[in-house]
Amino acid sequence: MQLNAGDLSSAVDRLVTAILSANSDGQFALVGLRSRGDEVAERILEQLASRGIEVPMGVLDISLYRDDLAHLNFNPKLQSSEIDFPVDGTHIIIVDDVLFTGRTVRSAIDALMDYGRPAKIELATLIDRGHRELPFAPDYTGVFLETERMDYVDVRLVQTDGEDAVMVTKN
Numbered sequence: 063m064q065l066n067a068g069d070l071s072s073a074v075d076r077l078v079t080a081i082l083s084a085n086s087d088g089q090f091a092l093v094g095l096r097s098r099g100d101e102v103a104e105r106i107l108e109q110l111a112s113r114g115i116e117v118p119m120g121v122l123d124i125s126l127y128r129d130d131l132a133h134l135n136f137n138p139k140l141q142s143s144e145i146d147f148p149v150d151g152t153h154i155i156i157v158d159d160v161l162f163t164g165r166t167v168r169s170a171i172d173a174l175m176d177y178g179r180p181a182k183i184e185l186a187t188l189i190d191r192g193h194r195e196l197p198f199a200p201d202y203t204g205v206f207l208e209t210e211r212m213d214y215v216d217v218r219l220v221q222t223d224g225e226d227a228v229m230v231t232k233n
């Protein structure tokens with residue numbers, strides 16, 4: 063096992079500390095990317111609430127979508143969204159469990175822009191596994207995991223999977 067429940071809890075703590083040190087006014091909103099990014103966002107939200115900071119939270123579902131039948135091309139596309147706060151003028155922190163190529167984040171930014179003009183968009187990831195294909199760097203990182211491009215990082219979170227654990231599967 064690469065990361066156990068304690069490691070994951072420290073990674074969430076690191077995100078909360080970094081987010082708060084950059085935004086002590088609590089003037090931002092979280093947008094979790096389903097699946098598991100929403101669970102990470104909820105954990106951040108709980109920790110903020112325990113410090114008396116209430117921020118809005120929304121969820122975007124950006125899943126692989128086959129948009130070119132001829133070439134069996136899969137691209138991350140918005141499938142559904144639950145954003146019930148005004149995006150216009152809001153500082154939004156996108157939250158995901160794993161950051162890999164950056165293509166999902168790009169689609170998330172596109173989707174948010176369709177709602178309005180955020181004052182600022184930042185990115186928080188529980189795990190950065192490297193191998194970016196687009197020029198995105200996270201503003202807040204829980205933990206960096208060294209991986210090969212073909213590896214898969216199996217992230218298991220209590221609410222979604224019944225336990226907190228991360229394993230890197232070699233292909």
Ligand code: 5GP
Nearest residue numbers: 158160161162163164165166214215216217
């Ligand atoms: P990207 O679009 O950056 O390549 O991939 C990020 C999205 O795909 C995230 O929403 C993340 O949940 C998922 N993802 C990409 N690679 C992995 C991985 O190795 N493990 C897990 N659990 N999810 C991944």
Ligand code: MG
Nearest residue numbers: 097098099159
């Ligand atoms: Mg995810």
